[in-house]
Amino acid sequence: MPDSAPIIEARALTRSFSGFIAVKNVDLKIRAGTIHALIGPNGAGKSTLFNLLTKFLSPSSGQILFKDRDITQMAPADIARLGLVRSFQISSVFPHLSAHENVRVALQAHAKETFAFWKSNATLRRFNEEAARLLDSVGLADRAQTKAAELSYGRKRALELATTLALDPEVLLLDEPMAGMGTEDIGRTAALIRSVGKGRTVLMVEHNLGVVSDLSDRITVLRRGEVIAEGSYADVSADSEVRKAYMGGSHG
Structure with missing residues (x-):
């Protein structure tokens, strides 16, 4: 649903730790009713961005909106009550x-x-x-x-x-749902996410690219805290910057 307003939006989101910029000026739009994955090599800033969006970290600068409502300063329990x-x-x-x-x-x-x-x-x-x-x-x-x-x-x-x-929940936020699972459990859990995602929005951080390609409507790829590509799995997997990042370009 490309023309719908985003249910979650990040604007120029930045987070630094003692001078190290973990997430840098990220703009992100998550459409209602989609499964949206955050991926990237180790150290890309996925977990930090996820923690910002779920309010377990506060941004150094930038803004987070949920249904056009500014939730940048809200606590995790408060956004949970919003859905x-x-x-x-x-x-x-x-x-x-x-x-x-x-x-x-x-x-x-x-x-x-x-x-x-x-x-x-x-x-x-x-x-x-x-x-x-x-x-x-x-x-x-x-x-x-x-x-x-x-x-x-x-x-x-x-x-x-x-x-x-x-x-x-109206929005289901999943932090590495397949972490530590064997093949059988991965298949079962992927099917579960697809099933429970119907009628909801799902945002997930996931390392398993097979799962990401199978489940995701849209994918955002991070490297060194910045968005380097966004789109369908076919789009991002063909992107030269993404290929470079995964073939050894980034450990930042």
Whole structure:
């Protein structure tokens, strides 16, 4: 949807650390309803840019907009309430709770009903039913009563995705969703992202270029903190600057 207004926009975004410029003057537009990937060689500034966009870092200068609203100074919890929810690179579920209990906790938190023991059985049943639906949507219906600590790495990430979806995000922010996964888990997780991305916007940092080519509508390539290319996978993979960056041009 090239003519639609961007749901997230960065304008001249810059971040420096003790004189080192990690992200330099980045302009970025993420269209609603697309899967947008940030890629680049090691040290390209992907994680720093992602942390800026998700408000875990503050920019040295520049501006971040969500639906034309300036969110540059907002805290992560505040943008989560607006509908931008980040899923972490390191799994962040409660290891000693079951898969079902993890999702129900997230649902209760989203509904601001943390003290659900005061609530009626009907209210709790609503959370139970929704938790079961979310587990089924990420392929974990048969693992509902399994403790998170006992799930395989890939299944744990699927559970984390279910808890993220419990917050009903409009924009899903994924930090290296395939990190540490074997081939089977990568295929399953990619299919999950495609499925849950329907009707949402997804922004992800990802090293696996096979996944990026398969999933992404649009790709932004960084090198040394600057955007060097943007477009479809075919466009960016044919770009001479991108090829140079990945063939040993950049470790900055």
